[in-house]
Amino acid sequence: MTVQLILFFILAIVAVLTAVGMLVSKNAVYAALYLILNFAAVAVFYLLLNAPFLAVAQVTVYAGAIMVLFLFVIMLLGAEKLGQSQVQAWQRPLAIGLGLILAAEMVYILVSGAGGLVVASQGTTINPDFGSPANVGMELFTKYLLPFEVTSVLLLVAIVGAIVMTRVEKK
Amino acid sequence: MEPALIWEYLIKSAFILLFLTGGFAYLTLFERKVLARLQTRVGPNRAGPMGLLQPVADGIKLIFKEELIPDKANKLLFILAPVITVIPALIIPAVIPWGRVMTIFGRQVPLYLADINVGMLYITAVSSIAVYGIVLAGWSSNNKYALMGGLRSSAQMISYELALGLSFVGPILLAGSMGLVDIVEAQGAAGFLGWIKWNLFQPLGFIIFLIASIAEINRSPFDMPEAEQELTAGYHVEYSGMKFALFFMAEYIKMIVVSMIGATVFLGGYLGPFVDKWPWLGPVYLMVKTVVLLFLLVWVRATLPRFRYDRLMAFGWKVLLPLALLNVFIAAVLTVIFGG
Structure with missing residues (x-):
């Protein structure tokens, strides 16, 4: 340990x-x-x-x-x-504010255990084989089939988009 | 971990590293001899009997050469680039099995360093890191020829990595595992149906693997990144002395590694007649198969002229990649029909 x-x-x-x-x-x-x-x-x-x-x-x-x-x-x-980037005057305070909100949210979730996040307590045993390729594949194609397929369609759309963008228009 | 096990790992690692570096030295001699015979020349025969001391002479020459770093080069990356190129080539063989378990001095020693359940993926992961050395060498030299070579090599290696990775899918599907020991054993422990599965359809996968890996290690006829006539020497044009020797070493060690992978994944690895009775035959069989593949690589270099760059990319994307996908499809259908 x-x-x-x-x-x-x-x-x-x-x-x-x-x-x-x-x-x-x-x-x-x-x-x-x-x-x-x-x-x-x-x-x-x-x-x-x-x-x-x-x-x-x-x-x-x-x-x-x-x-x-x-x-x-x-x-x-x-x-x-990298050249001098044009930073707008209002960008920096906004970024700091949003970052602080995100950090506060993270601390809140970690402390309160909200959002289904379970902190493994002492004595909980996890199957040491859970990360093997066979187990990951089984989980992906049974429990998480829909998100997995949606992701693949998303990637396909991106590929088609990239090909369309690079095509030279013939007049 | 018991101390004896740590010693076992250390000895095996040292053996693999020494084997690869020694193999590199004598592969250069082997290549020059074979090329000479193919071109009806004699080849190096002055240093030692039959030129056997030639690699030593070459090494001494390279050590005493002057090391130059261009004034406008990026010093840190210029020095790091050869190192980044060599290390992936040296650590890939950690997952390649040399044989079964052998008893040495009353101790059961498996003849492989690591049998991990993601062995094939480890190979692709480490080889995808190897691109950086060449790209950074090209960029940090601050030389237009070097930069062109670096750009070409990154485009070429990314393109052929796809076909290379897909050619591994066939054996993985047929063996039902990503561990290299499992893949080797699956090739041996097959009945008649298994024989059909491995020998009737995997030759396509093997040819795809061979072509893609030649491109991946930048060997002729795919040695565009260092095309002498167009780019003088490509990405390592500014390198001299030992830094150049490291690039040279990386190329030859990659040749050995690719041949070992091909022998393991497609040609049965350490399996052969009587390997059950005498386990020490395993490494011998693996060596014989590796040397045959190395001879093939040299033969290809002696035979084929260099590709044109656009042809190279078109071949990779329009011919090799669809063929590799077809091979995956065939392997998947076979696995469904005959069972994994």
């Missing part, structure tokens, strides 16, 4: 630092690299939580595929240097 706790805190520090690094770095390539490290840290969190399938899926999809496309676009456009 203690080893897990130490690992958790090291990972948490890495995750927070990389997230902050992504926000403050002036170079878009560095920001993308920080985000990749952040995704990797989250993947190791999944491994600590006994969910190897989610961990490798996280690395393949987010750290592997999506961020490569990000980097590709940044390099293709030569958009490494």
Whole structure:
């Protein structure tokens, strides 16, 4: 347990630092690299939580595929240097206010246990095999079939949209 | 964890790393010898008997070369990029099984480092990280040829990763597991129906795997990222000395790894005659199959000219990907008909 706790805190520090690094770095390539490290840290969190399938899926999809496309676009456009963004005067206070509300909501839900969030009490046993590919697949295609299929239709729409957008109109 | 188990893991890891780096050194010699024979030349034969000391001579030369870092390069990423390229190639073989359980000094030792239940996905996850090394090398060099090479390689590797991943789905479906030990055992423990399933339809998957993996490791005829005639040397044009050697090493270690994966997933891995009686034959069979595939890779390089870039992308998306989807469909139907 203690080893897990130490690992958790090291990972948490890495995750927070990389997230902050992504926000403050002036170079878009560095920001993308920080985000990749952040995704990797989250993947190791999944491994600590006994969910190897989610961990490798996280690395393949987010750290592997999506961020490569990000980097590709940044390099293709030569958009490494971020210019001075035009910040409207009212944007910053609004962002701080909304962020505080979100944080307050999170604390409230965690403390009160509202929204169906159950904190695992001492002695509750979870099947250690719950994160195996077979079990994840079974859950997805039985209990969560409708959300799963809706997500796939959403992705299909996005693919069709991307193809339509890139088509050259013939006159 | 008992101390003996930790020692076991350490020894196995060290063995895999030494095998890969040693294999890299002698694969360069193997490639040069085979290429020479295919072109009716003699090949390297001066250093040592039959040129066997040639890799040592090459290594010494590369160590003593001057290391240059371009003035306008991004220093940190320029140094990190070769490292990011090599490490994924070195850690993929952790999940490849070498054989069954063997008794060494009265201790039951399984001949694999890790048999995880997401083995195949681990391979795709780690190989998708390998793209970054090449992309960052191209960008950090601050050189237009290097950048072009980096962009080409990222587009190419993403495109062929799809077909590569789909070609794995066939064996996963037929074996009913993502663990590599299970996949190997499923290829052996099949009756007549299993024989039909694996041998009549999976050749398509194997060919897709082979083509996609050649593109994935940037080997000829898909070596667009380093096309000499157009891009001088592509993403590693600014690299010299040991940093260049690391890119070189990554390419050859990837060749070994891809051959080992192909041998394990499609050619029965460590299985072969009499492997039940003498478990030490397992690694021998795996090696023989790997060397055959390596020879195939060199043969392809000696035979085929380089693709044009637009043809390469069209082939990947319009031919290879639909074929890979068809293969998944066939494997799924077979699994439904004959049972998983």
